[in-house]
Amino acid sequence: MKPVRLIPVLIMVAVLILHLAACAPKATPTPVPLPTLVMVMNMDDVVTLDPHHAYETTNLMIHNSTYDTLVEFRADDLTKVAPRLADRWEVSADGLTYTFYLHPGVKFTSGNPVTAEDVRFSWMRLKNIKDNPAFYADIVADVQVVNDTTVKVTLTEPSPAFLAICAAPAMSIVDSKVVKEHGGTDAPDADQTDKAKDWLDQNSAGSGPFILTKWTPKAEIILEANPNYWRGKPKLGKVIIKHVADPTTALQMLQRGDADLLDSLDVDLVEQAKADPNLQVVIGQTLNQNYLAMTSNPELSKPLSDKRVRQAIALSIDYEGLIKALLRGYGSRAPSIIPLGILGVDPAMTQGRNLEKAKALLKEAGYEKGFEVDLSYGSNPVRETIAAKLKSDLAEVGITVNLKPMEQSVYLSEMRAQKLAFCFGGWTPDYLDPTMWTDYFSYHDRGIAKRMWYNNPEAERLAKIIGTEFDLAKREQAIKDLQKVLMDDMPFTMLYQTQQIVVMNKAVKGFAYHPVHFVSFFELSK
Amino acid sequence: MEMRMGLSVHIIRRLLLVVPMLIGVTLLTFTVSRVVPADPLAVIVSEKAMDHPDIVAAAVRKWGLDKPLPQQYLYYLWNLAHGDLGVSFKTKRPVAQDLAQYLPATVELAVASLLFAMAIGLPLGILAAVRSGSWIDHLARLISLLGASMPPFWSGLMALFLFYFKLQLLPGPGRIDSRAVAPHTITGLYLLDTFLLGDMNAFADALHHLILPSVILGWFTLALVCRITRSSLLEVLRMDYIRTARAKGLHERVVLLRHALRNAFIPTLTTLGLAFAGLMTGAIMTETIFAWPGIGRYAVEAAVNLDYPAVLGTTLLIAVIYIFVNLIVDILYGVIDPRIREA
Numbered sequence: 001m002k003p004v005r006l007i008p009v010l011i012m013v014a015v016l017i018l019h020l021a022a023c024a025p026k027a028t029p030t031p032v033p034l035p036t037l038v039m040v041m042n043m044d045d046v047v048t049l050d051p052h053h054a055y056e057t058t059n060l061m062i063h064n065s066t067y068d069t070l071v072e073f074r075a076d077d078l079t080k081v082a083p084r085l086a087d088r089w090e091v092s093a094d095g096l097t098y099t100f101y102l103h104p105g106v107k108f109t110s111g112n113p114v115t116a117e118d119v120r121f122s123w124m125r126l127k128n129i130k131d132n133p134a135f136y137a138d139i140v141a142d143v144q145v146v147n148d149t150t151v152k153v154t155l156t157e158p159s160p161a162f163l164a165i166c167a168a169p170a171m172s173i174v175d176s177k178v179v180k181e182h183g184g185t186d187a188p189d190a191d192q193t194d195k196a197k198d199w200l201d202q203n204s205a206g207s208g209p210f211i212l213t214k215w216t217p218k219a220e221i222i223l224e225a226n227p228n229y230w231r232g233k234p235k236l237g238k239v240i241i242k243h244v245a246d247p248t249t250a251l252q253m254l255q256r257g258d259a260d261l262l263d264s265l266d267v268d269l270v271e272q273a274k275a276d277p278n279l280q281v282v283i284g285q286t287l288n289q290n291y292l293a294m295t296s297n298p299e300l301s302k303p304l305s306d307k308r309v310r311q312a313i314a315l316s317i318d319y320e321g322l323i324k325a326l327l328r329g330y331g332s333r334a335p336s337i338i339p340l341g342i343l344g345v346d347p348a349m350t351q352g353r354n355l356e357k358a359k360a361l362l363k364e365a366g367y368e369k370g371f372e373v374d375l376s377y378g379s380n381p382v383r384e385t386i387a388a389k390l391k392s393d394l395a396e397v398g399i400t401v402n403l404k405p406m407e408q409s410v411y412l413s414e415m416r417a418q419k420l421a422f423c424f425g426g427w428t429p430d431y432l433d434p435t436m437w438t439d440y441f442s443y444h445d446r447g448i449a450k451r452m453w454y455n456n457p458e459a460e461r462l463a464k465i466i467g468t469e470f471d472l473a474k475r476e477q478a479i480k481d482l483q484k485v486l487m488d489d490m491p492f493t494m495l496y497q498t499q500q501i502v503v504m505n506k507a508v509k510g511f512a513y514h515p516v517h518f519v520s521f522f523e524l525s526k
Numbered sequence: 527m528e529m530r531m532g533l534s535v536h537i538i539r540r541l542l543l544v545v546p547m548l549i550g551v552t553l554l555t556f557t558v559s560r561v562v563p564a565d566p567l568a569v570i571v572s573e574k575a576m577d578h579p580d581i582v583a584a585a586v587r588k589w590g591l592d593k594p595l596p597q598q599y600l601y602y603l604w605n606l607a608h609g610d611l612g613v614s615f616k617t618k619r620p621v622a623q624d625l626a627q628y629l630p631a632t633v634e635l636a637v638a639s640l641l642f643a644m645a646i647g648l649p650l651g652i653l654a655a656v657r658s659g660s661w662i663d664h665l666a667r668l669i670s671l672l673g674a675s676m677p678p679f680w681s682g683l684m685a686l687f688l689f690y691f692k693l694q695l696l697p698g699p700g701r702i703d704s705r706a707v708a709p710h711t712i713t714g715l716y717l718l719d720t721f722l723l724g725d726m727n728a729f730a731d732a733l734h735h736l737i738l739p740s741v742i743l744g745w746f747t748l749a750l751v752c753r754i755t756r757s758s759l760l761e762v763l764r765m766d767y768i769r770t771a772r773a774k775g776l777h778e779r780v781v782l783l784r785h786a787l788r789n790a791f792i793p794t795l796t797t798l799g800l801a802f803a804g805l806m807t808g809a810i811m812t813e814t815i816f817a818w819p820g821i822g823r824y825a826v827e828a829a830v831n832l833d834y835p836a837v838l839g840t841t842l843l844i845a846v847i848y849i850f851v852n853l854i855v856d857i858l859y860g861v862i863d864p865r866i867r868e869a
Contacts, residue, residue, distance in 0.1 A: 038704050044827065047617045130584045138578070191584050197618075216708070217617065217627065219700075219819040242704055244817045248683060249699050252691045258704045409832050 034225060034237030035526040037508070039261040040244040040253055049215055050200035051172045052125050055132035057428070060169045062221060064517035065239075067172030067206035070100055070119070071163055073432050075512035075520070079343060081163040085114065085173055085207070095158030095470060102149040106230045108175040108207045116145040121176035124186035129194055133170035136430070160470050164433035169517065175205035209234045209522040219243050223521065235510075235525035251503065254279060260508055260526065263518060265501040267328040273503045283330065284500040284513030287339045287432075290386065292317070292424040293492050297453035301421035303371045310490035312361040315354045316397045322389050323496050326382065331496040336483045337427070338437045339497045341515070343472075344479030351487070358397050370398025376415075376423040378408035386424065386495065415451050424495065432516060434479055438463045441492060442482065454491040533860045540853050551845045552606070555838050556599050611839035616831050621839035625821060629843075630714025631701065632820035635812070636805035638736050639744030644798070647748040651755025651794075656782070658760060666752055673749030682742045682815035689738060696738050699817035702731050739816040743809055747801040754797050759790040792863060799855035803848045 045056040051063050070086040086100040106114040120143040127137040139159055144152040155162060165171060176186075183195025204212035207230065210223040223239040242259065244250040247266040253259040255276055265273055265281075273281050294313065298305035304313075323331040334340045335349035362368060375390060377383050384405065391401040401422075406414070414420050427448075429436040440447030442463035444455035462482040469475045486492070500518075504511060510523040586592050593601075611621035646669075654666035689696040701716055702708060709719045709728050716732035762768065763786055771781045810822035821840060828836035 036705055040704075053618070130581050132581070134581060135578050216819065217624075218823065219817070220708075240705065242700060242817070243819070244699055245814050246683070246699075246817075249686055249815065249817075252686065253698050253704065256691065256694070256698065258698055407830065407832075409830075 034235065036238040036240060037236050037261060037521070037524060037526060038259045039239065039241045039263065040250045040259040041241065041263040042245050043221065043241065043243045044218060044245070046215070046217065046221070048197060048201050049204075049212060049221075050197045051170055051174065052122075052129050052133065053131045053197055054170070058221075060517040061519060062212065062223070063169035063172050063206075064208075064514075065210045065223060065521045066204035066208040066212050067169070067174065068106075068114075068208055069169065069172050070102075070166045072167050073164070073514075073516070075514045078341060078432055078515070081167060084167075089163075096155050098153045098155070098162065099146070100151045100153065102151065103230065104149055106207055107228065108178070108205065109211050109226050109228070110175055110178050110205065112175055112177050113148070114173060114175075114207050115148045116151040117148075118173050118176045119143065119151045120145055121179070121186045122174045123171065125174070125179070125184065125190055125194070126170060128186055128188050128190035130191040133430075136165055136168055136170045139165065158468060158470070159435075160475065161431070161433035161435045161467070164431045168431040170430075172206065174200075175207075178205040210239060229522070231522070234522050236521060239521050254503055254505065257505070261502075261504045261511075261519075263500070263502060265503050267326075267330055267501065270328065270330070270501055273501075278506055279503055280506050280508075282502040282504070282511060282513060284502055285332070285341060285515065286428075286498045286500050287341060287515045288426060288428045289334075289337065289339055289497045290424060290426050290495040291337050291492050292390070292495055293420075293422075293448060293452045294490070295421040295452050296455065296489075296491060297418075297421070300419075300453070301373055303365075303367055304373065304421055306365045307489050308361045308365040309367060311488075312358040312365070312397065313394065313399070314490050314493040315351065315358040315361070316394055316399070317390065317493070317495070318353050318393050319496065320352065321393075322386065325389065326385055327496065327498070330499040330501060332499065333496055334494055336486045337441050337492045337494050338434065338479065338483060339494070342434050342437070342479075344434070344476040345483070346480075349483065349487075355396060362397060362399075368398070370400060372400045372402065373422050374402045374404045376404045376406065376411060376420045378411035378425065379405035380408070383424070390424075418451050418453065420451070429516070434475070435463075435467050438466045438479070438482060441486070449491065452491050454489070456485065456489055459485050459489070533857070536860060537853075537857060540856060544849050544853075547849060548842065548845060549603075552603070552838060552842060553599070555841045606842075611835065611842070614828070614836040614839075615833045616827070616836065621835050624824060624836065625839060625843055627714075628819055628821045628824045631818055632806055632809060632813070632822060634715045634717065634736070635739055635743060635809060635818055635820060636802060638740035639747060639805050639809075640798070640802050642740050642744040643747035643751050643801070647751030648755055648794070650748075651752040652759060652782075652787070654752065654756040655759035655763065658756075663756075666756065670749035670752045673745035673747075676745070677811070678742050678746075679811040679815055681745070682739070682812055685738055685742055686815070697731075697735050699815070701735050701818065702728065703735075706731060739812050739818055742816075743805060743812040747798075747805060750797050750801060751794060755790065755794045758793045759786060762786050762790040765789075788862060792859065795855060795858055795862070799851050803844075803851045806847050807844045 072084040142154040182199040209229040214222040221241040225234040465478040654663040720729035825840040
């Protein structure tokens with residue numbers, strides 16, 4: 001007679017009971033009068049939601065919905081600045097003074113009225129906290145409160161980019177009284193004395209259509225509707241943004257109905273998303289790109305310092321193949337590192353692959369037999385694919401590329417130390433003005449141009465015009481000319497400009513893609 | 527009297543050894559993290575802001591990057607003694623606060639995984655030993671093989687695809703339903719918090735969400751526990767004193783419970799201790815797949831971002847966990863096996 005094994009049986013029964021208990025009915029959320037939108041995305045980049053400290057990507061979307069800026073770029077017209085908190089503005093003849101007239105009667109979610117003093121406080125706090133986004137306000141010399149609804153801003157120099165800068169989320173107008181109540185300050189030593197960051201990470205002090213009520217790092221962000229928003233009541237009651245790192249799982253959540261919106265779908269999953277009758281797929285043109293940079297310093301690379309070699313390299317790359325293989329075709333290319341969608345950029349000017357011309361140029365420069373060069377980059381699966389493709393493309397013209405992958409922070413360090421001869425990386429804009437590219441890729445003592453030892457006075461001259469000229473036609477011409485100079489010198493070539501694949505439940509209405517802050521939740525309804 | 531003193535002395539000796547072990551750990555990680563060829567400024571200050579000397583100066587001032595290394599280390603140790611683990615370069619919050627935020631999720635998952643591994647692994651291992659060669663032995667071997675060879679990022683995705691997407695039996699990623707509100711934080715352990723708050727719906731939701739990740743994470747431990755219990759028990763069952771006990775006419779169950787299991791349990795206990803510490807720290811893949819906000823992911827990101835304070839803080843926490851778990855295992859040895867007490 002076999003004895004009963006009591007303990008193992010008891011344990012198994014306990015496990016069974018536990019599972020049965022777990023199969024109890026799922027938690028039902030408390031009913032809300034307006035629909036809740038659940039968005040899934042990778043929000044690992046969020047380190048703070050204080051608009052004067054934040055310098056990542058996700059915060060742009062959050063701040064656009066929780067705060068108001070003086071002006072904005074609407075998704076349907078990205079070339080023109082539209083009024084937001086400021087109804088209208090006047091520019092002095094010398095371009096140094098801007099007078100903004102605020103929309104009357106606007107209130108923060110606290111009930112405090114939005115005044116000129118809040119504008120002054122916000123921009124001064126941004127400046128004096130001296131964190132990453134502080135440079136946005138560099139151009140502001142002084143902010144004067146004329147009266148409650150009138151602000152006079154004096155610039156350090158005339159700049160056609162200023163209004164675009166005012167639209168950036170870092171220049172959001174915060175509730176000065178509330179921020180001060182929580183230890184905030186705009187004093188010159190704010191970087192040492194301001195204490196409001198922790199509170200602003202969990203709460204918004206804005207006038208926007210939504211209120212930030214919770215941020216759990218790497219887990220979720222919760223926004224609740226502001227029923228008193230001055231532009232009208234939001235059509236969503238709540239927005240829950242959940243962190244889901246794995247793209248397959250994120251799509252599954254959409255298909256199961258556990259989520260309504262996914263910001264960026266993997267290109268491999270597009271067909272699956274398109275096949276689902278409950279989902280709609282929207283393709284957005286971003287202003288983000290990956291570019292290849294080549295040094296002009298003969299000590300770092302003698303071949304690359306010759307512009308004919310750089311041109312040859314640019315002509316050897318199979319851009320179409322790269323976009324097709326890596327992005328399944330969801331990508332485009334501009335003639336230079338100034339992306340499509342910006343003033344003066346004409347896709348017809350884009351040069352593709354031309355192996356014959358490339359070989360001829362190499363021969364002319366004396367490198368008919370080719371040469372060896374190291375390619376540096378910050379390693380991740382996408383960049384490894386790009387690197388492998390570049391290596392094989394350039395091998396066809398006799399150039400031997402040695403791949404030198406490194407950790408991203410190491411790559412950035414080396415790059416900033418001007419040590420890299422041949423490298424590639426990404427570029428995303430902070431605000432929607434051509435200077436976002438022309439300033440960083442043209443001046444020998446600044447930005448990427450500096451890192452690659454690129455020095456051409458003509459490029460600098462044109463960049464200066466772009467940075468100071470208010471006449472749109474003159475600006476556009478300068479941009480066209482600068483592109484030609486850059487294509488001739490070829491210190492950089494754009495590999496591709498990305499498209500963003502957005503997926504949402506068919507029930508979601510009103511979506512319009514925005515390349516800076518992705519979506520305005522105020523425009524969405526379910 | 528003698529036995530109790532032996533155990534107390536043993537515990538005190540172990541506790542005293544903890545301090546130099548911790549200092550050794552911090553010295554090691556501090557040195558390693560400073561030897562890497564990258565400028566810590568690259569993490570704190572953005573590409574575009576690097577051109578602004580004010581911002582760079584403010585950052586250097588704030589993090590003491592201009593001070594000599596030995597001074598930086600001593601500063602760190604002093605803060606440590608006051609419970610301050612420094613401020614993370616990436617999140618700009620105190621590391622202790624970050625760890626306190628992410629630790630409960632990992633603890634909950636690790637405990638659930640361990641319980642699952644024990645609940646299935648122990649009886650399976652015992653049965654496999656007692657019925658050596660039978661179908662249950664083969665089944666145990668198969669289950670263990672699967673657990674040892676399937677990587678969690680694969681099995682996790684497969685499990686989600688099957689049980690969440692296709693069969694719709696279990697919930698998706700996250701600790702709770704995507705539209706539900708997280709319970710008010712008392713301990714950070716959702717099961718405990720919802721139970722204390724009396725919210726049984728949320729308790730069931732949290733438990734439901736815990737099933738898949740703890741099975742996926744715990745499967746490897748299950749395999750270990752099962753195999754080690756089996757082999758250890760088999761060895762013990764071959765011993766002379768077992769034969770004697772049987773010859774005495776004792777019931778098989780008594781032989782098993784009173785004599786065999788107790789002796790066979792020591793290797794299993796060791797495994798469980800190491801496994802728990804491993805579960806606490808190695809859950810990175812599972813945490814990523816199931817959107818579980820734990821310290822595994824935090825640790826990896828800190829390392830990738832060269833976030834020195836976070837790296838040192840997390841390493842210290844992991845070292846403390848290991849030391850603590852080993853201490854408990856050592857004490858339990860003393861409880862189970864009298865011979866160890868007197869050593």
